[in-house]
Every structure is written in C-alpha cells, then in structure tokens.
Amino acid sequence: TQLLEQSPQFLSIQEGENLTVYCNSSSVFSSLQWYRQEPGEGPVLLVTVVTGGEVKKLKRLTFQFGDARKDSSLHITAAQTGDTGLYLCAGGGYSSASKIIFGSGTRLSIRP
C-alpha cells in the first residue's frame, strides 16, 4: 500500500517568515502534486512535478520532487496571511494512470 506522510501536521508562523513542509513515502511515484484547501472548499491544484529532482516555482512557493521520486517539499518564502490553509500532497502511481493517493495534510496558519 502506498502511503504519503506529511510533516509537520500543524504549523503556525508569523507573517514574513519562511517555511518548508515535507511529503515522504517509501514508495516511488510517477508524479507528485500539491493542493491547497481553504475552509469550506475543495482542494485546488497548485503544481504537478513529474521528473526526479524537478523544481517548480509559483511566485513565493517553491516545489521540489526528490531525485528518487519518493518525496517532495514545498517551501514558502515570506509567508502571507493568504497562504493559510491545508496543504495536501498527492502521488500518482505507475499502476494506475488515474488514481492518486493523498497525504495526511499540513495545516498552515499565518499570523498577521
């Protein structure tokens, strides 16, 4: 069974600080996605990484896929209150082109 563990589970920091959240697995994934979910809404896709070692940037957010395609990280520079939300990583498996496995989530709170 493929599992994705995220750390930390909860993170509360001051606006302007930097942070990194992690997504780890013992399994290899063909792709890794990051979603953000705000209260009362469904998750929204932020980025997809598909190549081992790949780095993608989305404004102040930097996403990296591990060389072995088993882990990923999300780094936020100069966090803003609008970054508050639940961050979910999701892995796509080679065995199914459609099914993805969601991680346990990191609940991020940015204090003004």
Add this chain to the structure above:
Amino acid sequence: DAGVIQSPRHEVTEMGQEVTLRCKPISGHDYLFWYRQTMMRGLELLIYFNNNVPIDDSGMPEDRFSAKMPNASFSTLKIQPSEPRDSAVYFCASSEVASGDYNEQFFGPGTRLTVL
C-alpha cells in the same frame, strides 16, 4: 465553465435514513472521483469512474455505500442506511484524460454530511 457542482452543500439526517449526494462533473472530463474527508482519516478515495464505468470501488467502506454514473454529466453517491460514523465532508472531483501517467483533478465544494 462552472466547475464541479455538488448538491446539497449541507445535509443533516438521522441514523437509518437514506442519503443521496449528487455531482455534476466538468463537461468533457472523462474521470469522476468520490472522496470522503474527516479529521481522523484525511481525504480518502471511495470510488472512481472512467467514461461512466466504475473502475475502482475498493475504497467504498461497506455495502451501505453505492455510487452510480448514469451519464457523463451526473453521478450519485448513496448511503443506506446512514450511520453517525458516516458524518464527513464528501467531495466529488473530475479530470480529463491527461498525457503521461498523471491527471489533474478539479474538486467540487463538497457536501457536509451530519448523521445524528
């Protein structure tokens, strides 16, 4: 496009009653997914369809749960009879066939179900 549409947004029912959740995927999307989200278990895949055909229902917790997709623009998730432990937020998501080995899913706003 209006995105994935789910109804109702909130449902409160009593134990033993039948509950039906509805979903309209994004037009042109070939895949439809039903998820359940709780604080304890996170986001769990219940079942997914490809071109209206159920592909994997291994996440459906019990026989009390059933899902149908009679056409490309409509799906239902039914719980009968409902139990308090079914209380959760249920999401529907859709995606189109993507190149490579991954897809990008678009989620609806969810249905918050409370079973008393």
